[in-house]
Amino acid sequence: STSQHDQFEERYLCYISHLGKGNFGCVELCRYDPLGDNTGELVAVKKLQPNKVSNLEDFHKEVKTLSVLHCDYIVKYRGVCYSAGRLSMSLVMEYLPYGSLNGYVWTNRHNITTRRMLLFASQICKGMEYLQTQRYVHRDLAARNILVANDSLVKIADFGLTKVLPFDKEYYRLSQPGQSPLFWLAPECLNENKFSNKSDVWSFGIVLHELFSYCDNSFNPKRLCLQEIGQNVQGTSISMHLANMLANNWRLPAPPNCPPKVYSLMKECWTYDFDQRPTFSHLSKKVENMIQDDR
Numbered sequence: 001s002t003s004q005h006d007q008f009e010e011r012y013l014c015y016i017s018h019l020g021k022g023n024f025g026c027v028e029l030c031r032y033d034p035l036g037d038n039t040g041e042l043v044a045v046k047k048l049q050p051n052k053v054s055n056l057e058d059f060h061k062e063v064k065t066l067s068v069l070h071c072d073y074i075v076k077y078r079g080v081c082y083s084a085g086r087l088s089m090s091l092v093m094e095y096l097p098y099g100s101l102n103g104y105v106w107t108n109r110h111n112i113t114t115r116r117m118l119l120f121a122s123q124i125c126k127g128m129e130y131l132q133t134q135r136y137v138h139r140d141l142a143a144r145n146i147l148v149a150n151d152s153l154v155k156i157a158d159f160g161l162t163k164v165l166p167f168d169k170e171y172y173r174l175s176q177p178g179q180s181p182l183f184w185l186a187p188e189c190l191n192e193n194k195f196s197n198k199s200d201v202w203s204f205g206i207v208l209h210e211l212f213s214y215c216d217n218s219f220n221p222k223r224l225c226l227q228e229i230g231q232n233v234q235g236t237s238i239s240m241h242l243a244n245m246l247a248n249n250w251r252l253p254a255p256p257n258c259p260p261k262v263y264s265l266m267k268e269c270w271t272y273d274f275d276q277r278p279t280f281s282h283l284s285k286k287v288e289n290m291i292q293d294d295r
């Protein structure tokens with residue numbers, strides 16, 4: 001369904017500030033102000049840098065992906081803005097004022113409760129459950145790619161690496177190793193470039209670890225894995241070292257003061273055999289039960 005704002009006119013998009021660099025493009029905070037009186041809505045505008053034609057195709061796919069997703073726990077698509085005579089285009093999304101989840105949790109680490117973190121975790125599960133019903137695989141689930149709408153609502157964002165599953169297969173095989181960050185990837189992604197809803201579940205376990213580490217950079221997944229690999233990484237690539245460690249049943253250690261039941265939920269997500277991993281609907285029920293028990 002096209003919202004009333006599917007087409008944004010560039011002349012009414014007023015630049016406010018730079019938000020960050022995403023997959024193939026930077027994202028800016030703008031006000032869409034056709035009345036010119038600063039009463040327009042704030043929007044996040046992802047500009048495509050048309051440096052490669054492949055990026056244009058991928059960008060069109062990202063726009064297509066986001067425009068068909070309607071879920072309270074997924075960042076809302078607002079529309080597109082064609083500029084410079086339809087040579088370049090921008091993706092217009094809702095602006096979430098509290099920023100990305102990793103920054104929010106770190107900033108509020110002294111007064112964010114276990115219950116609130118579990119609430120965020122259950123919302124991410126519901127967003128992922130919805131994504132699964134649309135046969136999408138996110139492939140880049142990480143705290144940096146979750147946005148905070150307010151103190152009790154988070155949304156999944158950044159669908160730049162998202163793929164739609166083929167009609168006849170429950171996994172998506174990448175032709176060559178992608179650009180997903182290694183330390184959030186399941187073993188079958190590292191070994192066979194196989195991505196599925198079950199590899200998104202593995203990444204969700206890593207997001208739980210980030211959350212309960214308060215997104216503290218000294219405990220982030222990359223640093224903990226590199227510590228385990230050891231600095232003297234011989235010829236074998238980091239990805240091979242990581243795959244071997246996971247095959248030998250090494251996993252990220254429990255974050256300091258992490259509730260045991262939360263750590264065992266992470267371990268369930270990190271089951272080596274992807275068929276044995278829980279589904280997002282199972283996970284959201286387990287997390288919601290934890291929220292009730294935590295009263």
Ligand SMILES: CC(C)(Nc1nc(-c2c[nH]c3ncc(Cl)cc23)ncc1F)C(=O)NCC(F)(F)F
Nearest residue numbers: 019020021022027044095096099100145157158
């Ligand atoms: C590349 C970009 C801009 N980075 C950031 N966005 C926002 C940020 C803050 N509020 C936002 N509202 C909407 C959007 Cl799309 C981004 C933001 N805040 C900080 C960022 F580094 C981004 O897209 N990150 C992925 C996301 F966090 F969105 F999953």
